[in-house]
Amino acid sequence: xRVVASPEALDTALWSKGTVVLRLAPDDVFAIGASDMELxxxxxxxxxxxxxxxxxxxxxxxxxxxxxxxxxxLTLTRPALVQGLIAGVPSKLWLEDDRALLLCAAAYxxxxxxxxx
Amino acid sequence: xxSPGRIVVxxxxxxxxxxxxxxxxxxxxxxxxGHGGTICLAGDCGNCVAEVDGVAYVRTCQTPARPGLVVHxxxxxxxxxxxASGQVDVTSPPPARRIPVERLEADLVVIGAGxxxxxxxxxxxxxxxxxxxxxxxDGIEVVAIYAGPTVIxxxxxxxxxxxxxxxxxxxxxxxxxxxxxxxxxxGLYTARAAEQLHARGVDLGVSVAIGxxxxxxxxxxxxxxxxxxxxxxxxxRVVTLDEDGGGERTTPCDTVILGLGRAARNVLARMAEGLPxxxxxxxxxxxxxxAAPTAGIVCPxxxxxxxxxxGVWERxxxxxxxxxxxxxxxxxxxxxxxxxPHVRAFIxxxxxxxxxxxxxxxxxRQITLAEAAAGVHFDVFRRTAxxxxxxxxxxxxxxxxxxxxxxxxxxxxxEYWAVREGVSLGDVSTLGKLIVxxxxxxxxxxxxxxxxxxxxxxxxxxxxxxxxxxxxxIDDGMxxxxxxxxxxxxxxxxxxxxxxxxxxxxxxTWKLRVHVMDRTMSLAAINVTGPLAGALLERVGLPxxxxxxxxxxxxxxxxPCHVMRLSFTGEMSFxxxxxxxxxxxxxxxxxxxxxxxxxxxxxxxxxxxxxxxKGHVIIGMDTELDSTPRRLxxxxxxxxxxxxxxxxxxxxxTALLADNRRLVGLMMSGSAPxxxxxxxxxxxxxxxxxxxxxxxxxxxxxxxxWLKRMPVPELVEVDGRSxxxxxxxxxxxxxxxxxx
Numbered sequence: 001x002r003v004v005a006s007p008e009a010l011d012t013a014l015w016s017k018g019t020v021v022l023r024l025a026p027d028d029v030f031a032i033g034a035s036d037m038e039l040x041x042x043x044x045x046x047x048x049x050x051x052x053x054x055x056x057x058x059x060x061x062x063x064x065x066x067x068x069x070x071x072x073x074l075t076l077t078r079p080a081l082v083q084g085l086i087a088g089v090p091s092k093l094w095l096e097d098d099r100a101l102l103l104c105a106a107a108y109x110x111x112x113x114x115x116x117x
Numbered sequence: 118x119x120s121p122g123r124i125v126v127x128x129x130x131x132x133x134x135x136x137x138x139x140x141x142x143x144x145x146x147x148x149x150x151g152h153g154g155t156i157c158l159a160g161d162c163g164n165c166v167a168e169v170d171g172v173a174y175v176r177t178c179q180t181p182a183r184p185g186l187v188v189h190x191x192x193x194x195x196x197x198x199x200x201a202s203g204q205v206d207v208t209s210p211p212p213a214r215r216i217p218v219e220r221l222e223a224d225l226v227v228i229g230a231g232x233x234x235x236x237x238x239x240x241x242x243x244x245x246x247x248x249x250x251x252x253x254x255d256g257i258e259v260v261a262i263y264a265g266p267t268v269i270x271x272x273x274x275x276x277x278x279x280x281x282x283x284x285x286x287x288x289x290x291x292x293x294x295x296x297x298x299x300x301x302x303x304g305l306y307t308a309r310a311a312e313q314l315h316a317r318g319v320d321l322g323v324s325v326a327i328g329x330x331x332x333x334x335x336x337x338x339x340x341x342x343x344x345x346x347x348x349x350x351x352x353x354r355v356v357t358l359d360e361d362g363g364g365e366r367t368t369p370c371d372t373v374i375l376g377l378g379r380a381a382r383n384v385l386a387r388m389a390e391g392l393p394x395x396x397x398x399x400x401x402x403x404x405x406x407x408a409a410p411t412a413g414i415v416c417p418x419x420x421x422x423x424x425x426x427x428g429v430w431e432r433x434x435x436x437x438x439x440x441x442x443x444x445x446x447x448x449x450x451x452x453x454x455x456x457x458p459h460v461r462a463f464i465x466x467x468x469x470x471x472x473x474x475x476x477x478x479x480x481x482r483q484i485t486l487a488e489a490a491a492g493v494h495f496d497v498f499r500r501t502a503x504x505x506x507x508x509x510x511x512x513x514x515x516x517x518x519x520x521x522x523x524x525x526x527x528x529x530x531x532e533y534w535a536v537r538e539g540v541s542l543g544d545v546s547t548l549g550k551l552i553v554x555x556x557x558x559x560x561x562x563x564x565x566x567x568x569x570x571x572x573x574x575x576x577x578x579x580x581x582x583x584x585x586x587x588x589x590x591i592d593d594g595m596x597x598x599x600x601x602x603x604x605x606x607x608x609x610x611x612x613x614x615x616x617x618x619x620x621x622x623x624x625x626t627w628k629l630r631v632h633v634m635d636r637t638m639s640l641a642a643i644n645v646t647g648p649l650a651g652a653l654l655e656r657v658g659l660p661x662x663x664x665x666x667x668x669x670x671x672x673x674x675x676x677p678c679h680v681m682r683l684s685f686t687g688e689m690s691f692x693x694x695x696x697x698x699x700x701x702x703x704x705x706x707x708x709x710x711x712x713x714x715x716x717x718x719x720x721x722x723x724x725x726x727x728x729x730x731k732g733h734v735i736i737g738m739d740t741e742l743d744s745t746p747r748r749l750x751x752x753x754x755x756x757x758x759x760x761x762x763x764x765x766x767x768x769x770x771t772a773l774l775a776d777n778r779r780l781v782g783l784m785m786s787g788s789a790p791x792x793x794x795x796x797x798x799x800x801x802x803x804x805x806x807x808x809x810x811x812x813x814x815x816x817x818x819x820x821x822x823w824l825k826r827m828p829v830p831e832l833v834e835v836d837g838r839s840x841x842x843x844x845x846x847x848x849x850x851x852x853x854x855x856x857x
Contacts, residue, residue, distance in 0.1 A: 044632065
């Protein structure tokens with residue numbers, strides 16, 4: 001689910017259990033696995049989102065296959081969402097304690113996979 | 118000493134001793150690794166560079182010898198041949214050579230592990246800072262310092278890109294080379310090079326030393342100063358001038374060892390102006406310049422002698438940077454390491470002022486293109502969800518507007534007829550798509566667009582121009598109204614990214630209550646177009662297709678679609694916007710259901726002709742940076758009676774000014790001229806063709822072109838042929854086919 005709404009509404013939104021909430025921008029959320037949500041913004045744009053592809057990676061996969069292609073400092077904070085070029089492809093990383101979700105627009109998916117080998 | 122093997126130099130095997138560099142092995146064999154000139158064995162000069170294992174401009178003094186290594190000396194004159202020049206098919210990709218890149222961060226990078234560098238490392242470590250020490254003797258050659266700062270180094274394993282907070286340059290000093298007649302002969306060594314060769318057991322023959330003698334090397338120290346060196350190819354004699362200037366002394370010898378002084382090895386510091394770089398030790402010293410040269414080669418890399426310098430001086434090039442550019446001294450392999458002190462001395466001798474060293478630029482060492490490009494990625498181009506479908510259908514894919522798109526599927530004329538006579542599919546997933554929603558959405562779009570928005574009914578859409586503050590066209594697309602406060606905006610494929618930023622910037626500037634969501638890469642879109650398009654959609658679940666400029670949400674072939682009725686091809690057209698993960702399913706179903714209708718996909722080549730017959734412009738192709746609606750003949754798309762919109766005041770002002778530029782339609786018989794062809798009138802160029810197409814339907818060339826001539830003439834000349842100036846569209850001027 002993709003939601004664009006006022007930052008205040010997103011700050012206080014309630015998501016169904018198990019949802020991974022990625023705050024792409026102050027007014028923009030990509031909610032993975034969301035079946036329901038409560039949001040105090042009647043003009044919010046809420047749509048199904050099929051435009052991303054992603055892959056869960058263990059820490060060792062992240063460090064071996066992805067980190068060598070990142071030219072910016074990778075935060076040590078967990079959990080964290082970081083966004084930028086990975087191997088020259090606009091990408092996002094959702095970092096949890098022992099795994100990470102590598103995401104990019106589906107239109108970039110094959111290029112990213114090719115570049116990461 | 119036993120030989121662990123042989124290297125191959127110019128096709129001849131040469132034995133080497135364990136620990137030899139290639140240069141030392143060649144000298145041990147009684148030869149010169151290049152074609153003459155002083156050898157420093159410190160990596161400072163370019164006199165030992167050669168092609169090593171297929172890579173040109175390798176410093177052989179820094180290259181360990183190993184069995185089977187193949188060395189080709191560069192030609193004595195000119196550059197080594199480019200390997201690609203022997204390649205017949207220059208379009209075939211060269212063998213991939215992947216250079217790994219290691220990326221590091223550090224508080225401090227110290228370049229040079231001599232006394233000064235080691236002290237800098239120790240000091241920083243005591244302060245608790247992380248330090249990376251880079252030294253050429255460890256096989257880590259720093260080749261560049263960029264802003265950031267970023268230090269680029271070549272290592273045995275590949276390339277290192279290091280991002281420190283500070284850099285210390287502790288690269289020491291280089292030995293001066295002699296500049297005199299005969300300084301390009303074989304048999305000349307700096308004092309340190311001679312010490313190295315002696316330590317490695319290389320016999321230098323009868324040796325004389327001038328200046329500071331080498332330590333421990335058997336040789337005769339000659340008093341006085343160097344005058345010239347004589348011999349045929351090799352050193353045979355050296356001529357010195359007595360210390361009292363009384364006379365010349367000629368001494369027969371095999372080798373001349375030169376201890377003429379030093380110069381700061383500061384090329385890296387000179388490319389890092391404004392960066393947090395400090396220079397320590399000898400690299401920071403101001404060494405005395407040598408005497409102004411009077412004869413001989415000054416810059417051995419570029420073959421520049423004193424007469425060449427005198428020549429550019431006489432032509433008025435008297436600043437160091439100008440002397441460098443005019444003579445090319447300092448632009449060669451060693452980047453001035455050898456010649457800079459002598460060129461400075463030359464200028465000082467003539468102007469009585471010592472010029473500062475010239476600026477250095479990366480790379481300070483020769484690196485291969487593969488090394489330079491290591492870790493650098495090509496711009497990424499997006500693929501639509503239908504990419505593989507296009508490839509399977511034989512499409513020639515090409516890059517347009519940041520996407521891979523089908524240019525044609527083998528026969529663009531057949532694709533054209535499929536649209537004009539039957540039904541065809543086009544992949545328009547690349548179009549920009551924004552959702553704008555919020556209580557101020559109408560006001561926001563009224564301010565943003567020059568067309569009226571409030572009167573677009575829900576379920577309807579309108580073509581709109583997007584203007585900048587200057588009233589110049591920056592993009593176009595549709596305004597699609599979904600609700601009282603919710604709209605979908607579409608933009609051109611190439612302009613979508615900029616348009617999104619434009620929309621967001623204005624929303625923020627005006628502080629209106631609107632939300633903006635970019636759906637460009639989340640929704641695919643298939644254009645079903647042609648006179649049979651409605652019939653096809655009726656078969657696949659859309660019994661009552663929307664009328665022209667209407668839109669509906671409906672399932673097509675079971676796929677949820679936002680169906681927009683519009684037309685870029687000039688025929689009945691329906692854009693089916695749908696989730697990207699359902700695109701292949703929808704495409705295949707449409708192709709299957711349309712088989713008996715003769716359905717075929719069309720690529721961009723056909724589309725460009727189809728839209729040109731309709732006179733539709735392509736932004737960036739038919740428009741220029743200052744194209745206004747008036748110049749484009751699109752004032753019908755501007756509502757000047759609106760209170761305000763972006764670009765309105767500029768349009769109001771320029772409407773009062775005379776203007777002689779117009780985008781016009783042109784028709785002539787025969788083939789289509791090259792886009793960009795000049796438009797002639799009375800033997801003057803009065804414009805150019807922006808788009809052209811040999812219309813199968815109209816039997817001639819149709820064009821859009823810019824004319825700078827008012828009133829617009831009826832006839833002009835293009836490509837040597839008479840062309841009539843017309844008002845597009847060329848095809849279906851009343852739009853009955855699109856509205857059918």
